[in-house]
Amino acid sequence: MTEPLISARNIKKYFDVAGGQLKAVDGISFDIYPQETFGLVGESGCGKSTAGRTIVRLYEPTDGELIFNGKNIYKLSRKEMQDVRRNFQIVFQDPYASLNPRMTVEDIVAEPLDVHQAYKTREERSERVIELLRLVGLGEEHVLRFPHEFSGGQRQRVGIARALALNPKFIVCDEPISALDVSIQAQVVNLLKNLQDKLGLTYMFIAHDLSMVRYISDRVGVMYLGHMMELAESAELYSNPIHPYTKALLSAIPIPNPEIQRNRKRIMLEGDVPSPINPKEGCRFVDRCSCATDICRKETPVFVEKKEKHFVACHNV
């Protein structure tokens, strides 16, 4: 069996807010294997973006371990971290906000190279930038342009080129396509897939579009209020969901086929996601769950392997 590229163990990230602690990520564990795509889904506020950012240590974790190359990177000093960090990159959600409007595309893409002093001469720098732009389907002619001269899809390509600059092993894609139009989404997803094949990348793909996550991911984790509820291979998760939350989430996706959609039975969830500030003991989903029992209110269910490679945290399965 292949070794995982990264192993997350009991990762926690709390924020201090007025009125208590906001437990954005509250003890999640998983492995990500080389060259796979690990999907992370959940509703807004469930902590999926915080999880992504904590994993690359953009946020200092409250607790937990992240093993990469046999080392717990949360223990590394700032200096040691910088070396490791070239292996981790992130592509952000909003291509309008994540590129500096006052920098040219060349400077944006070369910024990681500048920081890590990854070139010797100016020529080397601009050659690398052009190489990267070609890789993402842009070209030499775009080098001196500013972000506002690009469409959303093109901007996201610039963001991807920047993420690739240091030949990373692992890229966190934090909702990379949710700000884009349907036809452009497909372009970016195909680009990400091609790059993965070409460069042997490993992705963590965070999104709330469940059909897109199913399409791109090998394994998918479902988060709810800072907890991991279910984790399985994507085909397995979508055809045999076990957790009541996953079932409800899947049934809420409208399917673009009128014949199927009209005859579907939806599992309606009542209400909204509760506040993650000072959450109660017990299952996080209990207030919206149709099969909740007493034990669900008292004890937090343990995340266990119910079937082969299929993990669930629920008392009633």
Next chain:
Amino acid sequence: MEKVLEVKDLKISFKTFFGEVEAVRGISFTVGKKETVAVVGESGCGKSVTASGIMQLLPMPPAFFKGGEIIFNGENLLKKSEKQMQAIRGNKISMVFQDPMTSLNPTMKIGKQIVEGLVKHHKMSREAAENKAIEMLKLVSVPQPEKRVNQYPHEFSGGMRQRVMIALAMVCNPQLLIADEPTTALDVTVQAQILELMKKLQDQMDMSIILITHDLGIVADMSDRVVVMYAGQIVEVGLTDEIFANTKHPYTRKLLASVPRLDMSKDEPLYSIDGTPPDLYIPPKGCSFYDRCSEAMKICKDHVPELDEHSATHQSRCWLNHAMAFKGNSRAGGEK
């Protein structure tokens, strides 16, 4: 079917520093009583401008109506004065906007915002208005309505705010509801709640809906008919089943193909439409989809195709419909 709204050859442009942007370039469609018509298309295709145009909520200038008619209950709205429009807006035609976070007034209590229209249109007493506000919140299933009417928007979650927006739009029993991406800012589970709510209210109140969206799943779920827009024009219109099962226009076909389906194999590449929509400062001379169409022919470049009828309800604008068009790969849909 009884027509509630008829848009005839509507043209809306914006005057800008760089010239005129032709955002809507001659579109015609009808909405029947109790019917849900979905308008789909990418951003910039003119779907929201059409919606705001019907309500005459566009800032003028820079926007102006270049031509066409909007017939509502037999009267042309474009001939109405601003005062007459005010009697229609929010009363006979209402709108639900995309972003529930920004479309409510943050300094006004929810209850007051809901009945604002009612007080204006029906001269209601304050007490009666407050009771009505509570009744409306009940209707859209907001828990504890008596307490909630006296709260401010920031005390509501996104899904709850969108319910308030719907209550606000429904308070005068409109004949037509224009919903501009009503669930785009919401999570799927909340989206499902809101869509169910809209269906329920439509049944109760015999209302017609224009639903603007880019999510084809929502279209399949909600609509009776579909209008597909591209670059300010209608490229295909038909019953929902006709659009999904008997797609005629290459753009619609590609749009459907670029959405990942839950039953799709992961090895199949996702179909993507290359390029981006044309710039409407200089609208293309021929078919607006020419640059991105894998089935484009010589004629498409310089000549705009007519809207051809496939059935009494189904029309599309494509030269492939022409009797002389080469039919060899017209159903290719996928590869380019």
